[in-house]
Amino acid sequence: MVPLNQALYLQPNLDRLRLAVLEQNRPGSVEGLLAHHVLKDEPQIAIDWQVACTRAWVDAEFKPTNLDQVAALGYHMWAHSPSPFAPKLLDGLDRVRERDAFKGEHLSLARNPTRLLGIVLGSLALGEAASETLAWCRSVLEKMEKRGEADFDPLVRYVFFRAMGTEVQIVFGSHASLYELAFRDWVMRHQMHRNEPSLQQLQDDRRKILYETATDLRFESASQAAFIWSSATSILFHALGDASLQARDVAAVLRNFEGAMKRWRWDGEGLQKPIRWEVRQEREVQDILWLILRSYFPDVVDEDTLPKLGHSTYRADFGIARLKLIIEAKFATSRDDFKKIEKEIQEDCIPYLRDLRYESLIVFIYDDSASVQEHDTTRQALLEMPGVVDVVIVSRPSQLAAKMAARLKSGP
Known part of the structure; x- marks a missing residue:
């Protein structure tokens, strides 16, 4: 069982995670929308979300040629379908297919799973109207797999899950980063994984997540902060439940x-x-x-x-x-x-x-x-x-x- 007094040591870093998410809590922020996607079903985390693509944002900011904005509208449509912005998103998705997903190396769409997930979710939200874009996304993912470029970020496996229904294979190892630990914990809690870990593996991972969150908190984006915040908070509340649960x-x-x-x-x-x-x-x-x-x-x-x-x-x-x-x-x-x-x-x-x-x-x-x-x-x-x-x-x-x-x- 996780010692409950660890919450005291965790609180300053939990506040850091919260602040990182709140900094992206604005209309049309792709990072903020992914953080919302990760955290929206967490009852223990309360945020007054402002990430939705409002009419004012769409009228003033949205351009169907801007990949970030198309991805943002994709996240929005997934969370708020049906939407009056469907025609604009469809226009943007049609233009996405004209791109070379691998052009630009580290700046390419294939190297940005946050954007790619928004495109996939938007295509799924639009259904048959966006079936060509969904097929295009699947072909991009298949090429990434063949090239050995599908494991640079664990989020890619979640994109596979959404685009193709491929459950995430959980790989346990001693060198996983805090973000990777938190991601697979999130995947398992949402029942998106293929293989069942042992109880010992689960307990070891949860201890590592809390320890590293308290002593060596590292993240590179608001979405990574969201995964870590989600897992650390869930583990703490799980520990509270364990403390009160009895044989009766x-x-x-x-x-x-x-x-x-x-x-x-x-x-x-x-x-x-x-x-x-x-x-x-x-x-x-x-x-x-x-x-x-x-x-x-x-x-x-x-x-x-x-x-x-x-x-x-x-x-x-x-x-x-x-x-x-x-x-x-x-x-x-x-x-x-x-x-x-x-x-x-x-x-x-x-x-x-x-x-x-x-x-x-x-x-x-x-x-x-x-x-x-x-x-x-x-x-x-x-x-x-x-x-x-x-x-x-x-x-x-x-x-x-x-x-x-x-x-x-x-x-x-």
């Missing part, structure tokens, strides 16, 4: 299981091809729990292997390391299974909590038999076991056929 919050989420099963698909006989999501074994309950837990707790670990105890190897169903918590799922086919479950949990508690990463256990029982008369007895028995902090028992929804009943119906 996980149990509260799991108690919504029965209510959520109202929409579980089990079509009647009247349909030609009825869809029925069967829940017949523990593994299927684990699958449902994974969907629930992963939605709330992104660092939940599935089937975490624990250290061996003697000749035996143990594997917890789910683990949330930051809470030092294990969630164990059980499936009861009949009322007789409850006694067996009590014994299994009692036997598993010692090896589970012997792992120093974990200190507590929540037991989740799916009762396929709806033997509600057994629930309280089992719950109280399990709560008396060392390390068990909560027990959640849910019954099979009535629309699902019980496993035992289905077995009897189908015969031996």
Whole structure:
């Protein structure tokens, strides 16, 4: 967990980042518009944005031959579509295609992903009317890839994502700059990445972002400042959430299981091809729990292997390391299974909590038999076991056929 007192050391540099963004917070600023694009969905960052391309700015400043202004209007259209400025943007995009994107080397459009992103976003906002420009942008990106010129700035990969739908490949290394660390954190938080990092990689990156923001803050533009500001602020608020989150919050989420099963698909006989999501074994309950837990707790670990105890190897169903918590799922086919479950949990508690990463256990029982008369007895028995902090028992929804009943119906 990130120490919360780091916020005190970070504040002066967070103010520097804010100032860098505010300096570009004016109508038609390409850097300001990209900063807005990065920060607009951040609830913890409040800015009175003034970057929109107003009627006064368009009438006084906009020229369809000016690449910066066309890119600026592209960002504006992406954020404020539909817009009365669509014809002007379309005129500007048509002129962009007349350019050599690689002419001018370091001053070329191919070497300026901030501008290129504005052109791509504007083309996407206009849809079919700008399809030729979007195709032109894609061809530029393909040439950049072939020439080995697509990785000089991480923002290029985001342009690929917008133009082609290519998810960003996250590459972890020890030499990433603060801007690169912040960019990939932003990409992952917005679910634009292809590969899933490990929890350790995420934690290491977040520590580096906070440390470098506090001790060695470097950025070259308002947009880079926006990426760093976004990530550092998100990490701090994540740490605050971790500090208040407890095992009982996980149990509260799991108690919504029965209510959520109202929409579980089990079509009647009247349909030609009825869809029925069967829940017949523990593994299927684990699958449902994974969907629930992963939605709330992104660092939940599935089937975490624990250290061996003697000749035996143990594997917890789910683990949330930051809470030092294990969630164990059980499936009861009949009322007789409850006694067996009590014994299994009692036997598993010692090896589970012997792992120093974990200190507590929540037991989740799916009762396929709806033997509600057994629930309280089992719950109280399990709560008396060392390390068990909560027990959640849910019954099979009535629309699902019980496993035992289905077995009897189908015969031996």
